[in-house]
Amino acid sequence: MKKYLYGTVGVALAIGLSAYSKPKKIAFPDWYRFQFIFSSYSQAAVENETVTFWGYGIPVSGPGQFSGTCDGTNDKACEIIVPETSTVNVSGIGRRIKSAQAGDNGSGLVSITATTNFFNYRVSGGANVAGWMNKD
Amino acid sequence: MKSTTVKYKYSTWVEIIAAMFVLLFLYTALAKTYQITPTTNVLRSLPVLSEAPDTFASIVVGMEYVAALLLFIPKTRKIGLYSSLGLMTMFTIYITYMMIFVPHLPCSCGGIISRLTWKQHLFVNAFFILLAITGILLMRQNGKANQDEPLPVVYT
Numbered sequence: 001m002k003k004y005l006y007g008t009v010g011v012a013l014a015i016g017l018s019a020y021s022k023p024k025k026i027a028f029p030d031w032y033r034f035q036f037i038f039s040s041y042s043q044a045a046v047e048n049e050t051v052t053f054w055g056y057g058i059p060v061s062g063p064g065q066f067s068g069t070c071d072g073t074n075d076k077a078c079e080i081i082v083p084e085t086s087t088v089n090v091s092g093i094g095r096r097i098k099s100a101q102a103g104d105n106g107s108g109l110v111s112i113t114a115t116t117n118f119f120n121y122r123v124s125g126g127a128n129v130a131g132w133m134n135k136d
Numbered sequence: 137m138k139s140t141t142v143k144y145k146y147s148t149w150v151e152i153i154a155a156m157f158v159l160l161f162l163y164t165a166l167a168k169t170y171q172i173t174p175t176t177n178v179l180r181s182l183p184v185l186s187e188a189p190d191t192f193a194s195i196v197v198g199m200e201y202v203a204a205l206l207l208f209i210p211k212t213r214k215i216g217l218y219s220s221l222g223l224m225t226m227f228t229i230y231i232t233y234m235m236i237f238v239p240h241l242p243c244s245c246g247g248i249i250s251r252l253t254w255k256q257h258l259f260v261n262a263f264f265i266l267l268a269i270t271g272i273l274l275m276r277q278n279g280k281a282n283q284d285e286p287l288p289v290v291y292t
Contacts, residue, residue, distance in 0.1 A: 006155035007208040014162035014204075018170065 146278040150217075153271035154207040157220045160264065161207075164249060165200035168193070174250070178243070199223060214275050221268035228261045 168175050172193055179189035203223055206216030234243070235254045243250045243257060252260065 003151065003210040004208070006151040007158050010155035010158035011162060011204075011208065014159045014166060017159075017163050018166035 146274050150213065150271055150274050150278060153267055153274070154213050154216060156267065157216070157264070157271075158204045158207050161200040161204040161220070161223075164245060165197050165204065167250075168197045168200075168245075172197070175245075214272070217268055217271045217275060221265065221272065224261055224265045224268060228258065228265065231257050231261060 172190075175193045175196075176189040179185045179192050185192045199219075200223070203216055203219045206212040206219055208216075231243075231254060235258070243252070243254070245252075245257070249257065249260070
């Protein structure tokens, strides 16, 4: 019975501690999903950093809740999900990816420009664009 | 007599180490069971695990319960220590991945452990990995001490 002594103490402590632990609310940031806007999806198209279009989806409380233009087939590089902190809300234009994440060289948000569609933004150039894409 | 004392010492330390792991695994597993959503949310955002975050979360919690049970029962304690070493190594690889690729995400760990920074978490894991190795080595020494002990002589 003595062999169970320390184990029992461990079990009792675990149950006690978990019972009295306040459920912690993890501050999960809002996520914004940008999808690759394409006429014909291809690996070469999404890897072309000079002409890459990202369309703004909808804000989500967690990733994985948006179905847009990506059809689910070979679309790993079709979308990027960025936390709220990596985006900026520009009055009259809408949500944009921050310049640093968009691959801008620091001169501002000029590398992301609105297209004809209000929610579509063009991200042009920059190594970080590839960086975002590689994360998926 | 000496061998018995050494054996007692070894087994006591192994029991203490096992109890510490029981406390760790059971506490985090219970915390995750009570509140699984933050865990699944974080897992969902990881490319490798985003396909089935609920399943992965359940598997991790299940493994923690099993490891705690194996450690609690003296007969399976050795397997429990090896499982603990495996689990802690797996968690450490996960933390290292998170530190490198998604440091802005919160930890999907249970209880107060989720309040640690990634660096602190890495240190805690390193400590528990060392603890598991120590437990395994002590258990081996214990087995050796058992072998060295002379067979009891029965006088008739």
